[in-house]
Amino acid sequence: MQNNRKSMVWVDADACPVKEEIKVISHTYNTGVCYVASYSHYKNDITDETWVYVDNAKESADLYILNHAVKHDVVVTQDIGLASMLVSRNVYVLSPRGKQYEERDMEKSLHMRYLSAKERRRGNYSKGPKAFTNNDREKFITAFEKTLSKLAGILD
Template sequence: MRNDVLTVYVDADSCPVKEEIGHLCKKYNKKLVFVASYAHEINPSLGAELVTVDSRAEEADLYIVNHCRRGDVVVTQDHGLAGLLLPKGVNVISPRGKIFLEEDMNELLFTRHLGKIQRRAGMKTKGPKKIKNEDILMFYEEFEKILSKLEGV
């Protein structure tokens, strides 16, 4: 795979590791695209292209699905988006450093579905835990492994 072809897309609306992504993309000379709704403020000084989409639900996801190609990397915490990207041969990682794998998607999506059912029934469900420094470090290490592997290092 040619170095200049690979793109890193970030589902950027609530991504807590934008600085880390920017640093590693610069280090590995990868094209970086932040995709966010116009309702969110994103710092374009990270050497990234900023794509602004409508604030309707799933607009950023649709942009990413329609523009990424086999071998690209996507940073997202959205299990549904990950489930759409993996069959396309896209590398998907969460901001906490979890590498999404096709064999895990059925369980992840089922758990997400159960949570939706509980919330619709009026039950409270726990949201994601606050991101910790260990999570950021895990993301940095795993993201760098992906980029170095794609670089052939």
């Protein structure tokens, strides 16, 4: 059952390159943000942001987000598996490169992830993801602002 709380932004924060952009844009839209990271990424500096630290186990941050994100929340993650579980619950999911995950694309994305994992088990490794660019950052900013603007229109 959904309560009437405002939308939240949940950030899979361990390797997120757009944390500062999320902070600034979320503040503009008066949207709460919760950064979820493993204890190995613990920050000692005191900030106004909400940080939740979880075990260092591989899926701990994903499970925390999965258990807390609800309809009309926004999640920023690079994890396709997490995205696939959230989009079916009407959670908006964006990658740090500005890709909005859609339910209709999940089967193909998960299949590609499976094939890549299968190749890695065979010892065939790809080059990995391309370096994060300023163009990626700009795409994220545009997509994130669009998503928060859309939510503001839906929920106000």
